[in-house]
Amino acid sequence: MSETKQPRAAFAGQCHAIILAGGSGTRLWPLSRNLLPKQLLVLGGELTLLQQTVTRVLDAFEPSRIWVVTNEEHVFEVRKQIAEIDSELEGQVLAEPLSRNTLPAIMLGLEKVASVDEKALAAVFPSDHLIRDNKAWTNDLVRASELAVEKRFVTFGVEPSKPETGYGYITLGREIGEGAFEVNGFVEKPELSTAEEFLRAGTHYWNSGMFLFRVKDFLRQVAKCQPELWDWWMAREESSMVQGYRDIPNISVDYGVVEKIDNIAVIRAGFDWDDLGSWEAMYRLGSKDENGNVIQGDVLAMDCRNSLLISEGGKLAAVGLDNMIMVQTRDATLSCPMDDVQSVRTVVDRLKSEGSKLVESHPTVVRPWGSYSVLEEGPHYKIKRIQVNPGARLSSQMHHHRSEHWVVVDGTAEVEVDREPRILVENQSVDIPKASQHRLANPGKVPLNIIEIQSGPYLEEDDIVRFDDVYGRVKK
Structure with a gap:
């Protein structure tokens, strides 16, 4: 069990954390699957991405103010993993009966927050991102809480380092403070030429998917933008919120609320961030040998350069590869050029359409x-x-x-x-x-x-x- 630290005084006692730990395990297939998505995997280091997230959040929040939202398929593994970090958090896990995207998951967490204090602040964190420099991350939370108190919905933007087509972008508006801007809009996964223009112009940040807001302000926007979800929320005192889950919209917080409101601010992240959303990201962040290869597991690499080679099955022998991805598990193998990693999602969709069990679970x-x-x-x-x-x-x-x-x-x-x-x-x-x-x-x-x-x-x-x-x- 890790030793938790006292939260920062700037938002201690007024902010709760909601960690989203669902996910379908598509972009890092075949290592991640529906029953074992990437946040539950150790992808470098000793802790899973979920455990890294929990450790980081505990630096800023008391365990009683942290809520982890997952689904019934993952709830036991999530509880097990976070209990290894702090046993107090095991009772803070909320289970959706089925996946309904990020907005209903956040609402499930907000039910717990609102039951304590509807005037509180809430911060939302994905559990599958890699963040370095926890101190800078906590400092940014303090800045965000100050803006949220002013009735702004705050998100965290990452200054792009390359033209990335796999991320969403935030369009910057008027500067409202050092490293803080109004938001003029959102762009979802642009074409390469558009991403290159964003990088040259410096007018857009990557969307980190993290938010901080006043609970009552957020709920007011849900009532305005998503009346069907609001009806479900308002009926929570008559029956459990998990009842009727199958009938509510399957909608993301970005599309359902964030893109429809105008009092949004973005803070330029002072920390290194990566959502590990592709095998290219795993290669970029991995430890490379003298030939530029990232190698994990039982791999024999001969005359290979600038490639990611992973085996969690038998011996993987690779000869003459350059700028390639090869990932082998006991029951599946992925091979593709590094520049074509976004097609992995298409592979998973094809397997689903064929009724393949390979997208559901490992052996x-x-x-x-x-x-x-x-x-x-x-x-x-x-x-x-x-x-x-x-x-x-x-x-x-x-x-x-x-x-x-x-x-x-x-x-x-x-x-x-x-x-x-x-x-x-x-x-x-x-x-x-x-x-x-x-x-x-x-x-x-x-x-x-x-x-x-x-x-x-x-x-x-x-x-x-x-x-x-x-x-x-x-x-x-």
Whole structure:
């Protein structure tokens, strides 16, 4: 657990932080997936991007004033990761029942803030950005809070260093203070020629996606600009806000509110910033060898230059590559020119249209009780390796369409089949007939590993009926 610092006096006690930790894991495919987006990955260093964000925010905010918004698919991993930084934050995680873009996620966080003080300030931070110089970042928050008190909606702009087509831009207006400007508009991911003109003219900043505002001012704009969302917000006292989530607009805060109001200010960021939005960014920020290559994992590079080579699967052998991206996982490989990395999103869209599972998850999937890895699958069968953490237990469940056979590899398994308990140790096995109620737990102090062989006409994860679950996953 890290030692948290006292927040800066300039906005201590009047500002809350909302960290957005959703995301679909498209731009850094195949390393990031829907079930494991980039903010939950370690992309250099020892901490995930989410953990880096939480550590930075704790330098400026008390844990009780930090809210982390994610979705049901990621909530257990998010809680686990932030608890490793500060255990007080584990109870500050809010889960959307399904992803509805940034504006509804912010509203979910603002419900908690408004319940404390609707006159408070709120700062919104993405969890998947790389920021260096935390002191400069905190200083900018102080400046932003001063503008927000004056009823301005404040965003943070990054002075561009190159013509970037993958970022949104902020059009600068009248200067209202040192390094602070009114905003004349927004430009979403321009063509290269337009980005080059922005760089020459010095009239635009990159949009960092971070905001600071007075809660009641923001809510007033939501009521004006998004009446459907406002109706959902106003009904929160009658029922939980997560109810009706499927029916609210899937809309970003930029498009839904920010681009529609006129009292916006932008502060020139005094810190280094990158949203790690492409493999080119990973290459640019990575540690390079004598040939200009960034290499991670089990890679053999021969006569390669200025390339990003990553392997999280088997041996990756690359010969004669120049200005290329090659990323290999156990089940997928991406290869493309460095200049064409924005096409990765198109690749993911194509895979989605084909119904590919490669956009959803890795072969190893993290669960609150441990993880499972798909070793092999084919028509009517699937083989998994399941690891259960010490003291953890899966839900009591049954399957309509499959039977299972479990073999203990190491550790001790507590198994219950149709309410009949038994203990299994290494090399012992048990059959789980179709439609039988069963449960698996690890009563020991070391991880439990089993091999699970599934057989049946339908083997997907949605063929689970839960009767009891210590993680609250039983549907009411």
